[in-house]
Amino acid sequence: MSGSLPHPYYQYCDLGPVPRRSPAPTPGALDMLHRVQAYRGHPVQQLGFITASTTFDAKENLDRLLLILTQPPMFTTLRVDLSKISAREAQHEIMISLKEQSMKTGLETFSMFWHAEFQDCLVLHNRGPNTVEKVDKEMMVDLACGMAVLRGAHVFVQGIMAAPPGKKLFIGNGVSQVSRSDVFNAYSRSVRGVGVLMTQPVFEAPCLAELSFPWLVPQNLPSIACVHALAPQPGELVLDMCAAPGGKTSHIAALMANQGKIVALEKSSERAKKLEQLGLQNVHVFAYDATKALSQDLVPQAERVFGPPFPPSSFDRILVDAPCSALGQRPCYVNRISVNQLMSFPVIQHKLLMVAAELLRPGGVLVYSTCTITLAENEEQVAKFLARRADMKLVAPSVRLGSCGLEGSQLDATQRAMVQRYDPGMLLADRDSRPSQDLHNVDTIGFFIAKFVKHKEEDT
């Protein structure tokens, strides 16, 4: 990691510094660059935003987090399905592919190493922010495309915009791969593929679209950690309650070495169909609302057609990778989530957890996760669940990365030490004392993981 990580990327670009006036957090739009001000000027607890505490420490913590969320992580993680390829062969194939990328762009190849705790996880070191002189010719891309470029993508033709937006963020220089008329001519909108090859990006990361192997899944580190916390075993019956697009389902399948059965539920039929098309072995996909996955009828197991709803105590392990406000994504510049949407997530998350508790067999394992940073969707959710389900016990996973849970919910200090809050803001808090070999465990997206075990009858 270069010493430049604390460099506020937004000073680097044309967006300008964080404004000094204090805009009200308008329902419907929480602009990431205004959030610090919104937090200072308003009772953010009303939004269930990040913490119920208004202590100086909490404000400092939030300021750091908001700053770091505007930068892409400085590491890329790749999950290798070791049931399909050996670690050695995988590393060799990836290295060849990275060298090919480097020949095309002229950028140095990326160094990589295996994660010390997760044997299926390769970590690649990204670079940046680089001081790049803008070339004269300018091309605008939409925000989604720009954020992908900051994480290593090239500019795809579909991301190029005809009209310049109000605010601009410089993401680097590149070489156009298509003619101007091809991009902007309405009749040639069918042109697909790379529009600009990024040869001087502000942030350098491997292009994941070009690392396309059937045994490789680019995944953020906390997502990989989440399934390791679940620790599915060959031969078990596992439920993935919110499964699409299937990154974690495929990881569960890999760890079970295709022995056992995985039920993948997904409410959106379109997303369920795409998940089905992945053709994962031993995975049964159902387009189904997981809040309705508990059956109350008394039909014996042998007479049931396999599928939801399921009787109580059906599963050995359950993953609730819940729908959430996704405020932990990096980089992020604008978030248009409405307050109503923000408030709706804790309700559905609690319902999913309550159904999961019923569907889990005594002695079974439940993992709850979100890719967001709010107290309401994380620590408060865990506290409410424990209060309503005396048979569920919060436990620490065998590999514990990330920070402790935030103060401000009903969780006590011991409980807060058991959950994993991935808080990249910590990078700015203790950057001088943190060992460099640990940076990839902290420089991640914002994420939260809690693991529970259901009491066996004899325990209670």
Ligand SMILES: C[S@@+](CC[C@H](N)C(=O)[O-])C[C@H]1O[C@@H](n2cnc3c(N)ncnc32)[C@H](O)[C@@H]1O
């Ligand atoms: C955070 S994403 C899951 C990501 C997935 N686990 C992965 O790793 O690829 C949440 C998913 O839950 C789905 N979802 C939302 N409400 C649901 C419900 N009631 N039942 C089942 N799935 C639901 C969403 O459509 C979305 O695909």
